Amino acid sequence: MPGRSSSSSTGFISFSGVESALSSLKNFQSCINSGMDAASNVALDLVESQTEVSSEYSMDKAMIEFVMLDRELNHYIKAVQSAINHVKEERPEKIPNLKLLVEKKFVALQSKNSDADFQNNERFVQFKQQLRELKKQYGLQADRETDGLEGMDEDMIVTQSQTNFICPITQLEMKKPVKNKVCGHTYEDEAIVRMIESKNKRKKKTCCPKIGCSHTDVKMSDLVQDEALRRAIENHNKKRNRHSE
Numbered sequence: 001m002p003g004r005s006s007s008s009s010t011g012f013i014s015f016s017g018v019e020s021a022l023s024s025l026k027n028f029q030s031c032i033n034s035g036m037d038a039a040s041n042v043a044l045d046l047v048e049s050q051t052e053v054s055s056e057y058s059m060d061k062a063m064i065e066f067v068m069l070d071r072e073l074n075h076y077i078k079a080v081q082s083a084i085n086h087v088k089e090e091r092p093e094k095i096p097n098l099k100l101l102v103e104k105k106f107v108a109l110q111s112k113n114s115d116a117d118f119q120n121n122e123r124f125v126q127f128k129q130q131l132r133e134l135k136k137q138y139g140l141q142a143d144r145e146t147d148g149l150e151g152m153d154e155d156m157i158v159t160q161s162q163t164n165f166i167c168p169i170t171q172l173e174m175k176k177p178v179k180n181k182v183c184g185h186t187y188e189d190e191a192i193v194r195m196i197e198s199k200n201k202r203k204k205k206t207c208c209p210k211i212g213c214s215h216t217d218v219k220m221s222d223l224v225q226d227e228a229l230r231r232a233i234e235n236h237n238k239k240r241n242r243h244s245e
């Protein structure tokens, strides 16, 4: 990072050093993303294996720390970029104190931090949602095992959950379900992508293929992996195979 060094008499300021530093910061950002994916998977595993809540809670804390790290990094990148732009626009005679400029902008950005930032972090929101859904699935199971009303009740629940395993496009059990953030319906990843692509080619919007859904503009960017459902299907099949052995 260039500090107060190298002001040149020719008026030419090189940002190559800053720019390479910026790109390594962006690399770091993808590390944060994989860290979040890992923590999220561990948390889901913990729910599945019914491990104590305290260890799951620590995954929650890990996710919060990742979000804060991510926010700080974003602010830093923004601060550096705006400092560069500032210098490029003003074209000062002497190179200003970049470090100070970046610091000032960084502090200004950090002062606007709020809890709402967590709601804006897509990975974090998704993590919370999947955790909730997976717990619900296991909660359902726990209730079923403890109350004496197995039989019919169980059949009903199984049929109900199995219909959720079926893709409305392929009518087959999903292998890699994706959820539409807008209407909440799930589809087989490959099938919905193919559908959107073929509609796109004809310059048409894609209606949600789930019967009864009024959503008429399914976008690729609205689709998120439904990890909780994928696990539910996988577990269901594992159990079924165990029964048939």
Ligand SMILES: [Zn+2]
Pocket: 180, 183, 184, 185, 208, 209, 210, 213, 214, 215
């Ligand atoms: Zn829908």
